[in-house]
Amino acid sequence: MSEFPLNYLTGYGSGASAIAPLTRGLIAVSLGVIIIISALILFAIFRRRPIEQADRIVQANTPLSWIYAGAGLTVAVLVGLLVWTLATMAAVNRSNRAPAIDLEVTARQWWWEIRYLDKDAFRIFTTANEIHIPVGEAVRIRLRGGDVIHSFWAPALNGKTDMIPGHINVTWLRADRPGVYRGQCAEYCGKQHAHMAFTVVAESRDSFDAWRARQVKGKAPLASEPAAIADGRKAFQSHCSVCHTVRGSLAGGAVGPDLTHLMSRAAIAAGALPNTPGALAGWIADPQHIKPGAKMPRLDMSGAQLHAVTTYLATLN
Ligand code: HEC
Numbered sequence: 001m002s003e004f005p006l007n008y009l010t011g012y013g014s015g016a017s018a019i020a021p022l023t024r025g026l027i028a029v030s031l032g033v034i035i036i037i038s039a040l041i042l043f044a045i046f047r048r049r050p051i052e053q054a055d056r057i058v059q060a061n062t063p064l065s066w067i068y069a070g071a072g073l074t075v076a077v078l079v080g081l082l083v084w085t086l087a088t089m090a091a092v093n094r095s096n097r098a099p100a101i102d103l104e105v106t107a108r109q110w111w112w113e114i115r116y117l118d119k120d121a122f123r124i125f126t127t128a129n130e131i132h133i134p135v136g137e138a139v140r141i142r143l144r145g146g147d148v149i150h151s152f153w154a155p156a157l158n159g160k161t162d163m164i165p166g167h168i169n170v171t172w173l174r175a176d177r178p179g180v181y182r183g184q185c186a187e188y189c190g191k192q193h194a195h196m197a198f199t200v201v202a203e204s205r206d207s208f209d210a211w212r213a214r215q216v217k218g219k220a221p222l223a224s225e226p227a228a229i230a231d232g233r234k235a236f237q238s239h240c241s242v243c244h245t246v247r248g249s250l251a252g253g254a255v256g257p258d259l260t261h262l263m264s265r266a267a268i269a270a271g272a273l274p275n276t277p278g279a280l281a282g283w284i285a286d287p288q289h290i291k292p293g294a295k296m297p298r299l300d301m302s303g304a305q306l307h308a309v310t311t312y313l314a315t316l317n
């Protein structure tokens with residue numbers, strides 16, 4: 001689904017462009033250390049001499065120069081890596097640009113609530129699990145923890161930042177090329193931590209603006225609503241609206257994801273399933289089967305009600 005699945009060896013923007021070379025450098029140094037140490041151990045094993053001779057060597061007070069050289073080299077390499085790491089941290093934290101977009105992302109067990117902030121209150125909207133950004137522009141994200149500690153990580157774009165209840169951390173995203181970048185919660189947060197993914201869709205300014213203009217809109221009441229959709233809307237109203245919002249309808253719950261534009265998203269349940277009619281029906285019929293422990297209960301609905309609800313959801317585009 002994503003073109004850049006959790007790729008942390010190559011950076012495609014913001015902090016990751018600085019972090020990726022450091023990651024590769026640390027891996028190279030670690031491999032070098034393993035190779036040198038292994039070679040020295042093998043050398044020592046195969047150069048074993050008879051005991052009496054070894055005794056004599058110790059007594060002969062071997063020069064300490066090998067030890068000085070080894071310790072000196074190690075210290076030099078470690079200091080070099082420290083300087084490199086500090087420089088990278090400074091580069092990651094430097095945000096000398098005004099943000100083109102301000103977001104607020106709240107992590108919840110086990111999905112992501114995404115709010116697009118705006119000076120104009122009518123342009124603020126909420127969505128879930130799929131972040132859209134214009135390519136090449138700096139996006140500032142206020143990170144909030146909704147229940148327990150989570151961590152926001154889109155490795156091809158930036159390093160991890162913790163999301164702590166009662167405290168706001170800030171991170172930045174900038175994608176240098178268009179694509180779908182995968183993100184993942186990087187702090188163990190309970191049973192479905194592994195099923196807590198998100199995507200960052202980096203697209204041209206024009207398609208981003210078009211996407212945003214659609215998302216801002218609520219669901220306009222249909223002029224003439226077919227009976228099947230009306231049934232579904234009513235079933236949704238009675239079974240789902242305590243937890244879910246569909247802007248422009250009576251449903252205003254805030255426990256689960258905003259479903260106003262559900263059909264615009266490629267995945268559901270924080271990346272656990274693709275957003276296809278079959279997967280969607282399966283999720284609504286038994287979310288606990290797909291994400292055991294998820295905060296959406298299995299609801300007691302007849303087959304006809306389930307069918308009506310999915311018919312209604314299909315209109316949320
Ligand atoms: C008790 C609260 C609650 C009720 C009632 C509830 N849901 Fe949910 N729903 C949630 C939560 C929480 C999630 C997020 C689950 C996750 O991803 O871990 C969710 C996720 C979803 C998603 C996936 C959305 C996305 O973008 O990932 C859909 C679709 C959905 N619910 C539909 C429904 C429908 C339809 C009903 C009624 C038949 C319903 N829900 C009833 C809490 C609820």
Ligand SMILES: [Cu+2]
Pocket residue numbers: 107108110149150151185186187188189193196
């Ligand atoms: Cu989490």
